Amino acid sequence: MPVAGRPTVRSRRLGAALKTYRLAAKLDQLQSAEVIAAHQTRVSRIETGHVSARPLEIRALLDAYGVRDLEVRHKLEELARQSKRRGWWLEHAAHLRPDYVDHIALEDDATYIREWQPVMVPGLLQTAAYAEAVIAASPHCIEPERAAQLVKVRMGRQAKIEEGGASYTAILWEAVIAQPLVDVEIHREQLSAVLEIGKRKNVTVQVMPFSAGVLAGYSSAFSSFSFDEEPTVEAVAMDNLRGASVLEGAEDLAAYANAYDLLRSSALTPDASVKLIRGRLRSLKEDTS
Secondary structure, three states: OOHHHOOOHHHHHHHHHHHHHHHHOOOOHHHHHHHOOOOHHHHHHHHHOOOOOOHHHHHHHHHHOOOOOHHHHHHHHHHHHHOOOOOHHHHHHHHOOHHHHHHHHHHHHOOEEEEEEOOOOOHHHOOHHHHHHHHHOOOOOOOHHHHHHHHHHHHHHOHHHHOOOOEEEEEEEHHHHHOOOOOHHHHHHHHHHHHHHOOOOOEEEEEEOHHHHHHHHOOOOEEEEEOOOOOOOOEEEEEEOOEEEEEOOHHHHHHHHHHHHHHHHHOOOHHHHHHHHHHHHHHHHHHHO
């Protein structure tokens, strides 16, 4: 259930889906409330994600909305159950921004994760040393205790990829590979880790070369998420100076899905990307020998 009345990513996704089906059935909230013998306010709060519908309520509402697809019904009932599940990351909640909690919840639910990163190695690929270095360099003056917790959380997020729980594709601008943002030894270790993680069947790493020109500035960093067997983008997250934003509107999702397709088609193939990263590693070793 949403904590302190704050909608979670899961409860928002559930509420948005139920609202879409209600509108398609041409019913108002009062009529929906009569279906589940509740006040209209409850339907409103379900649709905004402030409360999570119970499975029995979902079944009754979907019956009223004419939704017969068993796969859709199962998905929404499961989403309702998940909205009450306590995520592993909540034990670190005191050290996490609410928007970061949303991002982790999206990763935890996702079947497909795609990232574009023009500045640094994505968190799902970072080594502990690299994560510690970039967190320490943050302009937000993070206290040592909180920094240590953030590194632990970042490592915990990677279990989703390590266990094969999602198909993961990362596109990195060549500057991320070529220009160390951290100590050179840490950077070398990080590039080796990217190569190793990239060997997993569920992971694809591609590099956007400098030769792509201004395309690297086409979009700031973002992550997109899909939650079904098909890789249809259902949520997009991006960082900003005030934290992170999650986009769920149809037009926004279509725009970022198209943007990712453009970036991926302009990036090097996975094999060519591996060759470039290996070349950079050799160069770094020569520079320090």
